[in-house]
Amino acid sequence: MRLKVLITLVVTLLISNHTYAYNEHTNDKDPEKDKLILYVLKNLLTRGHYVQKDLNDTFSEHVYNEFINNLDPSKRYFTQDDLKEFSQYKFEIDDQLRESNIAFYKLVYGRFLEKIKAAKLTYNTLLLQPFNYEKDEEINIDYDKVPFAKDENELIQYWRKQLKLQVISRVQDAEEQQEEKLKKDKKAKKKSFEELEYDARKEVLKNMEDLYIRIEELENSDWYSTFLNSVVSGFDPHTSYMSPRIKSRFDQDMSGKLEGIGARLQKEGIYTKIVELVSGGPAWKQGELEPGDIILKVAQGEEEPLDIVGMRLDDAITFIKGKKGTEVRLTVKKKLDGSTKVIPIIRDIVELEETFVKSSVVEKNGKKYGIINLPKFYIDFSDVKKRNAASDMEREIERLKKENIEGLIVDLRNNGGGSLKTVIDIGGLFIDKGPIVQVKYRGEAASIKNDTDGKTSWNGPLVVMVNEMSASASEIFAAAMQDYGRGVIIGGKQTYGKGTVQNVLPLNYYVKKYPDDLGALKMTIQKFYRINGGSTQIEGVYSDIAMPDRYSYMEFGERDLDGALPWDRVKPANYKRTSSYSNFGEVISSSKERINADPKFISINEYAKWLKKNQDDNTYSLNYDLYKQESEDLQKEGKKFKDIFKFESKLDFNSPEYEVPLFKQDSVLKDKRVAWHKNMKKDIYLNEALNVLSELKMKNNYQLVKK
Template identity: 50%
Template sequence: MKKNLILGFLVILIAVASCSFTNKSFENDDKDKLLLDLITYILERGHYEPKDINDDFSVNVFEDFIDVIDPTKRYFLEDDILEFEKYKFQIDDQIKNTDISFFNLVYDRLLLRMENATDIYKEVLSEPFDYSIDESINIDYKEQSFAGSKQDLKERWRKQLKYATIGTYDAKLKNQDLMLEEDEEYTSLPKEELELEARKETKNTLDEYFDFVSDLQRKDWFVYYINTIVDEFDPHTYYFAPEDKEKFDISMSGKFEGIGARLQKKPEGAKIVEIISGGPVWRDQQLEVGDEILKVGQGGEVPVNIVGMRLEDAIKLIKGPKGTVVDLTVRKVDGSVEEISLTRDVVELEESYAKSATVKKENNKYGIINLPKFYVDFEDYGERNAATDVAKEVELLKEEGIEGLVIDLRDNGGGSLKTVVEMAGLFIKDGPVVQVRSSGKEKDVYEDKDERIQWDGPLVILVNELSASASEILAAAMQDYKRAVVIGSKQTFGKGTVQNVIPLENIVRSNEHGDLGAIKLTTQKFYRINGGSTQLEGVKSDVVVPDRYSYIDLGERDQRNPLSWDKISPADYKPWDGYIDYEATIESSTKRMASNPQLALIEENAKWLKEQQDTNVVSLNFDTYKKEEKADREKSKYFKSISDYDSHLTFESLKYEEELFTQDPDLREKRNRWHNDLAKDVYVEEAINVLQDLKINNIKNGKLASVKG
């Protein structure tokens, strides 16, 4: 159905677009203007919720494009911005007339200012930093104005470079102290020499960065301009240049060489927003969602500072062939800065698949299925997909004699819609699972039509802020049917939109410009069977529990230009009637969680992490810097006890996996580590408590009903 929808959409666009683009010609910048014309045409006619390209749109593009190419405000001067502002209310007209003079002006000035910046940082780093001065830097660059003069700009660079160097200087002092402890004959260097070495390292990283940037072509910067325009429509609509489209196809196949993490651009570096199961980051366990990568080094070489670098360029540095080492300087979510070395590898697909275990509590046995994503092979649905794999795991768990089931969708970013509908059907008799609406069209209701129920026992679904898209559909359906108790964050991610990737070459009948890339376009919206959208609001858990991300900016609501929440008519469905005391079970769980000391500690940690993220003023006085670092380190150490928790639950692999361990010791190690993590997981422990409550309530009330009958 999805393939037919895409084809239908393309047929409409091609039929109309061929008239518009076959005979169009431009005098200058042909490909850029064709690209701008083509993309805005598709956005206006194909996007789920097209925006008016007016003066307000123009202002947003103006501000966002400047922010994209100079996020730390270390290139442009106030006079530059004033000159650019003559276009502030004209960009909408330029877009309609395929005029790119605004881009040309900004691009030409950027090259000049980058050349000036090279002279500035070399001059600043030629002089020692005085760390005894009581001064600080505000790293909330959004709230700052552009420098008013070249002297002001030089002062801004001085503070930024001092800030970039103080950590290196501190690390060298620590390393020297360590060497003195280990070797009595070690000759220490004076602080002045260590400070000089630290400045040299900072200079080397900037030299490499500017060498890297100098290799970028005009077309690379134009892609940023195009995507600034595209991004005004919604955060999931995106233009892929030809080489980026190829990378997207590789990532969709699930096979790529790198570190196994999805990154998001931030002014202070690249933020980790997803860790891919089975990849180097996942195996190493030193990085986590929320950490920010500041520098990237190649196997012991001097690291390159990626602050202010385009995300795609930073990713090029981070990715690399299997077996090579990448050194990442990272600011952890708790504010500490560490250097972490990872060996790049092919991400192991096996850890992206469903896996299950049995859980023993007292004399009862339960099952847990972990599903990292809703995977599918679109070329061959029968090859392997999330729905059939989960169905197999459920059957195997039933053979083990489980009395309740947990589906763990935490950190699951979504995937195939078809697999969600089939998976929901494993737990209900039949009926609607999700509603989908295209712009200006009637809704489509996706239903489970198979009356068989594979699991009719107690069911719990675990979610968190990173459960998105397809995960939200399953959780919402089970919640609306009152089929499962949803335990987790206050709300899930909130991505309730559908995207289709459209190659631009399919739109232009006669193209002399080669591969034009593709656009990932938002074309539909998801709705729960109760009529509410999962967009923005996500799924609100039945039992809300804090986690370390509770107060950190994550989710659709924290993206730029998200589509709004709305509601349509509900589908025709009948709630599950297999539970007795369903509401009482939720109330009982909520009370347990409110008095749980482990969760109180987790919430305290979450609030502290939020405080750390909101601290934008950093001292450049070394003594103060050290004092603050020590306090942060002690606080971070205090929260390490969270990982010492023991639920005293016993987790075991299924029999078929036990037989595989003799042939695959790596699989045994992965499962042992997973089971150890589960045993420390207070959320899994509560999920088992809820299963126990649902089972007991059903048995007790079932017996009473029989007696009364």
């Protein structure tokens, strides 16, 4: 709070002393508005960001590269001749920022608009005739490693190869579909390669035309937002500028009003990316869509799919949303292996109830155990009397204790975080009292956040499940339980590693009486530290027991983000390990031996290596026969892994007794719980977590906390 007040005073003072002329009726092409936004952002960042960063030549070079690459991620527009002209500003952008000068932006943006117009002629001309599919050539689609074209002639060759790859891919898909159709109906008409190729070129042309119609619909403010994000990303990858439209959607997200397929989306270059699946939502239930997947096309049921590459996010969302019970078919590029897949999802109302705490009871070897699933650390700051993750967790523990459970699993897999207050309160449910986390502002000593109530809800055996998607508040809780020795952390090798805190600052708060919405800055203002002194940034939390999963060898997490803040440490807090267990080390060793010998886990580990190998292979043959052979070989390799996640335990998962009467009034809730329990039986990771929990023994002086 102290920092925000300081920022407010400083920036308001600066802006009041800096004159900006603006009309009452500003518009999207108002250069003074653009300069004003840049001015406010610069002052907020240099005075309030966690990192004190000099606006120097290194920073200038970052903005230069980032903006050009964000406008042209596939190397379709700019040549080295263009870069030579742009480079006059390569080390001057920092000086321009100090003066709120946008000359670099105007030059690059102006050239970009010219290139967009030229691109339409290029792809139309190239798609008029068939490509040479017998020519031995290849394309590397890891465009970060591909240099910009030397000149316009080489740029056309880049275009030719990219379009040729799209055509080849569609021809192969069409051939496979035709073969499947002929198996079912031998009288079905078989098209020749030439006919399939012609259809594929027509489809690619239509998709390109649709794409460029949408690109031309974008306004100066859309591209200027790209430039501003190129600037603010120079501080860290979680700091971003939100245009008024993005800020509006962010506010809607925070309010919890979700609908459609139950997925959070964000723009990544020209693509629409899945960021998170809402637990219990349609996409989560369907099971094939995953965070990191890119949505390429959207079809309404059996209608023709619409290409959404290049479409503004708001527009893409309108096509993905729809009425409950209707089907949407998403053509996605999978993050893990780069394959393209059509995923059908039946839309539904995404109820907030499924983002709240829920629990289950299971019996193993004659003993009962509880499982609590916590999708996020939620709270409504506008009404503290409303339910929140901490009060819900406490209530659920009390309900499970009435079931006479003898151990508890807290499942934080895919939990991206949430409220700091709730994670401190939840941590306090498992210890008497003491520090839970340390928080540090720039230039200040770390502040220790304690649980102070002296009340413990659960002091019995505890296992905490995490994975690579467990981030932020999840990592704080897991780290605290690990540092206290309070529970076993089991899951992926390490959690995501996001140890920073962001605050959203509406820019109009600092520019009084400005008539237009200027958007907002989401800015990193703090770092988290464990009570042992180490940061959760980059490192995350290493599991006591690491289980192989599909992400094991992937570049995944904070450590793989450009410009991520570094790991460091502060002075440890004063805390005492609980030493609750008599066989902690033995249980961990036993689990590791079991995992290493389990054929299922061995296969999953091999699958993870295979995914990593394919992730690193970004080169495709543009000779059709070779492309087809490579694709068939890949599919053949993949088939041997198709059943690796098939698993079914002999355990039965049930709702706690309090929930059963609710099913008579709410059949939807009952269906959701039935689906959840069915998935739990198939969860090999949960099965091993239960093995661990069942083996943990408390010391002789242990006595279960009673209500």
